[in-house]
Amino acid sequence: MGDPHTDPAEQAETVIERLETEYPDSTISLRYSNRLELLIAVILSAQCTDARVNAETEHLFETYRSAHDYANAPQEELAEALSSINFYNNKASYIREACEIIVEEHDGEVPDTMDDLTDLPGVGRKTANVVLQHGHDVVEGIVVDTHVQRLTRRLGITTEERPEAIEQDLLDIVPEGYWVQFTHLLIDHGRAVCTARNPDCSACVLADVCPSEKGDGEIDLASGDRWD
Numbered sequence: 394m395g396d397p398h399t400d401p402a403e404q405a406e407t408v409i410e411r412l413e414t415e416y417p418d419s420t421i422s423l424r425y426s427n428r429l430e431l432l433i434a435v436i437l438s439a440q441c442t443d444a445r446v447n448a449e450t451e452h453l454f455e456t457y458r459s460a461h462d463y464a465n466a467p468q469e470e471l472a473e474a475l476s477s478i479n480f481y482n483n484k485a486s487y488i489r490e491a492c493e494i495i496v497e498e499h500d501g502e503v504p505d506t507m508d509d510l511t512d513l514p515g516v517g518r519k520t521a522n523v524v525l526q527h528g529h530d531v532v533e534g535i536v537v538d539t540h541v542q543r544l545t546r547r548l549g550i551t552t553e554e555r556p557e558a559i560e561q562d563l564l565d566i567v568p569e570g571y572w573v574q575f576t577h578l579l580i581d582h583g584r585a586v587c588t589a590r591n592p593d594c595s596a597c598v599l600a601d602v603c604p605s606e607k608g609d610g611e612i613d614l615a616s617g618d619r620w621d
């Protein structure tokens with residue numbers, strides 16, 4: 394077990410500092426060239442890796458170019474085009490319905506407010522935050538995905554469990570200038586070192602400040618269980 398700062402804000406500051414050095418080019422890994430592609434890619438990325446989404450959208454974005462195209466695509470055709478993605482049937486429905494609303498209520502443009510975005514089917518606060526940040530340059534929250542959820546708990550930055558509650562905690566803890574980058578840094582570290590099942594604490598730059606660091610039968614604060 395490492396020796397964490399007792400103040401979550403200081404802990405977050407140290408985490409940011411160390412991870413910035415470790416991952417200087419950290420950024421969003423979904424590929425897109427406009428706001429609509431970004432929205433589609435983020436909807437598809439729920440419970441699916443960004444690499445898989447990128448492989449699929451390479452062809453998808455050549456076929457479907459506007460919200461009108463998705464809204465008018467037959468359900469079976471769009472589902473078939475997404476068949477390598479988890480929950481492709483549901484996601485195809487969400488995308489078609491969301492694009493129908495975008496065409497009918499937003500002149501075919503991806504909306505730029507949290508309320509309008511979260512009114513779209515398949516779009517929760519996490520997806521809306523990504524689209525606002527990277528599509529509209531509007532930063533009003535922190536994206537809490539599965540990596541951010543796991544690492545902030547492991548690192549003792551929050552004890553909340555639900556993503557929405559974790560985000561509210563983080564908004565008071567993480568300096569506003571880092572609200573976007575904090576997510577990318579934790580995602581990079583979660584993929585490279587602090588993986589869900591088998592984090593490599595011996596190679597971790599945060600080991601000395603991490604209360605979950607695997608030492609003498611310590612507890613994984615993300616799950617509350619002892620490490621195997």
Ligand code: SF4
Pocket residue numbers: 547548586587588592593594597598599600603604605606607
């Ligand atoms: S890899 Fe280990 S030491 Fe590093 S953040 Fe994850 S649990 Fe903590």
